[in-house]
Amino acid sequence: MAESIRVLMAKVGLDGHDRGVRVVSRCLRDAGMDVIYTGLHRTPEEVVDAAVQEDVDVLGVSLLSGAHMTAFPRIIKRLEERGVSDIILLGGGVIPDEDVSELKKMGVAEILLQDTPPNVIVDTVRRLVRERGPR
Template structure:
C-alpha cells in the first residue's frame, strides 16, 4: 500500500512509485491524498498488506510517522513493514528507522530500485 498522510498534496512521487510497483508485478493499493494515520493503518490492516509505504513531502514526518507506528502496534500489525519516502532530511533517517520504519527511501531513487528494495525487505522478513 502506498499512502499519503497529512495535508500534503504532493502525490507525483507516490503515484510514480505505486505504478512502478504495479508494473513490477505487485498488488498495489494507493490511498489517495490527505489521509489521517488512523485511516491509513485501518486500510492497511483491512487489506492485509505486506508493506505500507508512506510518502511525506511536508516535513511533518516526525509528527505523523510515530503516530502511524503506534497505530500499527495497537493493531498488532507487527509483521507489516513500514517504509517511508519523500523529502526527508538525512539526519531524520536514523530517527525514523529507530522508531520502527523498515527503510527510508529518499527522492531521486529510481523506480526499479524501489521495487528491488521492497522485495528485499519482504524476503528478509520472518515468514508469516
C-alpha cells in the same frame, strides 16, 4: 506461482502533491506487485487501518510536507494498537538525512528519498519482504 507482494501506498496529512507516490505505485505494479493507493489527506490511523484491512505486506508512506517526525510515530503507535508486527513500514519523499536514522530507530524499515531510482525501490521492497519471511 509465488504470491504477489501487497503494498498500500499513502499520503498522510495536508500534503497535496502525489505525483511521486503515483509514479512509485506504477513502478511497483509494473513489477508484479498488488498496489493500493489511499489517495490524499489521510490520517496515520486511516492508513494503518486500511493496511490491516487490505492485509498488505508493505505500508509505504510518502511525505513531502515535513511532517514525518509527527506522522511516523502516530503510524507506529496505531500499528502497535492494532497488534500488527508483520507489515513492513517504508517512508519516502522529502526527508532530511539527519532524520533518517531516528525514523529507522522508531521502526521504519527503510527511507527511500525522492531521488531513489525506481528499480532500487522495487528491489528494496522485494528484499524486505523476503527477509521478513512468510506471514
